[in-house]
Amino acid sequence: MPMQGRILRANDPDYDEHRRSFNGMLDRRPAAVALVESVEDVLAAMDVARAEDLRIAVRGGGHSVAGHGLLDDGLVIDLRRMRGVEIDPATRRARVQGGATWEDFDNAAQAHGLAVTGGTFVDTGVGGLALGGGIGFLLGSQGLTCDNIVGAQLVTADGALREVNAETDPDLLWALRGGGGNFGIATRLDFTVHHVGAMCGDSVLLGLGDGSVIGQLARVMAKAPDTFVALAYVANREEFGPSVSIHIASLADEESTRPLYDEILRDARVIRAGFRPLTYAEILNEQGGQAAGQRAQAMLRPLLSQSGNDPVFQQRYARASELAGDSVRASEAYAEAAFLGGRPEQALIQLQALKRNPALDYVGRARVDARIESITPTVLELRRQGVQDPDLDRR
Numbered sequence: 197m198p199m200q201g202r203i204l205r206a207n208d209p210d211y212d213e214h215r216r217s218f219n220g221m222l223d224r225r226p227a228a229v230a231l232v233e234s235v236e237d238v239l240a241a242m243d244v245a246r247a248e249d250l251r252i253a254v255r256g257g258g259h260s261v262a263g264h265g266l267l268d269d270g271l272v273i274d275l276r277r278m279r280g281v282e283i284d285p286a287t288r289r290a291r292v293q294g295g296a297t298w299e300d301f302d303n304a305a306q307a308h309g310l311a312v313t314g315g316t317f318v319d320t321g322v323g324g325l326a327l328g329g330g331i332g333f334l335l336g337s338q339g340l341t342c343d344n345i346v347g348a349q350l351v352t353a354d355g356a357l358r359e360v361n362a363e364t365d366p367d368l369l370w371a372l373r374g375g376g377g378n379f380g381i382a383t384r385l386d387f388t389v390h391h392v393g394a395m396c397g398d399s400v401l402l403g404l405g406d407g408s409v410i411g412q413l414a415r416v417m418a419k420a421p422d423t424f425v426a427l428a429y430v431a432n433r434e435e436f437g438p439s440v441s442i443h444i445a446s447l448a449d450e451e452s453t454r455p456l457y458d459e460i461l462r463d464a465r466v467i468r469a470g471f472r473p474l475t476y477a478e479i480l481n482e483q484g485g486q487a488a489g490q491r492a493q494a495m496l497r498p499l500l501s502q503s504g505n506d507p508v509f510q511q512r513y514a515r516a517s518e519l520a521g522d523s524v525r526a527s528e529a530y531a532e533a534a535f536l537g538g539r540p541e542q543a544l545i546q547l548q549a550l551k552r553n554p555a556l557d558y559v560g561r562a563r564v565d566a567r568i569e570s571i572t573p574t575v576l577e578l579r580r581q582g583v584q585d586p587d588l589d590r591r
């Protein structure tokens with residue numbers, strides 16, 4: 197059966213773009229990349245692999261840091277054009293195509309007030325995360341993402357297309373709930389979704405000090421209800437030194453959540469805090485869920501109308517818009533948007549982070565260096581005047 201999508205070989209001008217890994221340290225050269233658009237395409241790609249005796253890697257959202265979605269000399273079956281999501285609010289079932297991201301899934305489900313435990317970064321793939329387990333802000337009440345898989349449409353290694361559910365194939369369903377991509381290509385995954393109403397929480401940043409704040413967090417979590425989830429990340433941050441960011445999300449009301457929250461912060465050096473009511477979508481955005489490119493676009497759009505005909509602004513705006521579509525350079529676009537929006541400190545921090553990204557190429561690094569150099573005097577002057585960037589904590 198001929199493929200609707202394309203198969204890219206090494207001599208194709210688009211080959212390099214499609215073999216690029218989320219992890220810029222990896223440089224894999226597949227024999228071919230199949231950009232599949234339908235179940236039939238997946239079956240046709242399997243035929244190609246069999247005919248040419250190629251090993252296969254499956255790419256869902258493309259977020260595997262280890263690069264499991266790419267391989268040398270084999271065939272990459274890239275599902276990223278298969279991103280449809282259907283939600284049935286009556287039965288609380290979701291049918292999600294194998295290349296969908298959490299943004300696709302969450303947007304469709306949240307339109308009905310529904311969700312399932314999902315990735316805290318919305319550009320992560322549903323496929324890899326759900327098949328491998330899946331943790332997120334709804335973990336306490338809904339379990340792992342894979343606990344909520346109720347069925348799948350699966351292309352197995354023998355090239356067969358199977359409908360898998362508790363009746364047709366309970367063993368295979370069991371294997372899909374945490375067994376990763378080892379049991380076939382999920383062209384569709386079916387989930388139970390749950391009602392998610394008002395929430396509250398915060399992304400709090402605390403100084404690490406002697407580490408006692410981690411002990412305090414552990415003590416609070418030992419007695420917290422399942423509706424209270426806290427994900428903590430420890431880092432030595434350039435601006436604040438050793439610190440821990442704790443992303444707190446509670447499905448309970450503010451009144452009953454507040455004492456637990458206060459207890460976590462007790463005796464801590466608070467760098468940033470702001471407990472408040474939040475929707476699930478807001479909690480995801482707090483965590484840095486929106487991809488930098490989208491955040492840049494969202495920041496840029498309202499600025500354009502305020503800019504008049506300033507040619508320098510127009511030029512920077514155009515450049516930032518162009519960069520926003522590039523997965524590596526999107527944070528440069530975001531920095532530019534922050535700068536144009538009058539937030540140079542935020543722009544500087546974003547550029548410093550971008551410089552540490554190993555995927556940034558030589559030319560990009562030089563551009564970022566030059567931009568850091570040009571922004572730094574403005575930031576130093578604002579600091580000297582004691583002007584604080586109010587949105588600094590939301591980058």
Ligand SMILES: Cc1cc2nc3c(=O)[nH]c(=O)nc-3n(C[C@H](O)[C@H](O)[C@H](O)COP(=O)(O)OP(=O)(O)OC[C@H]3O[C@@H](n4cnc5c(N)ncnc54)[C@H](O)[C@@H]3O)c2cc1C
Pocket residue numbers: 253254255256257258259260261263264265266275293294295314315316317319320321322323324325326327328329330331332376377378380381382383
């Ligand atoms: C920035 C970032 C944030 C993350 N946040 C979270 C988080 O909040 N919670 C969490 O649990 N994990 C998180 N992860 C880890 C993430 O779940 C895994 O890296 C996961 O494998 C990514 O899935 P993917 O589809 O995007 O990746 P891909 O690279 O596309 O796929 C990885 C592997 O998964 C399998 N796979 C993917 N789709 C399919 C499919 N449709 N059918 C069959 N096999 C498939 C394949 O074996 C594939 O090789 C995060 C990772 C990153 C990089």
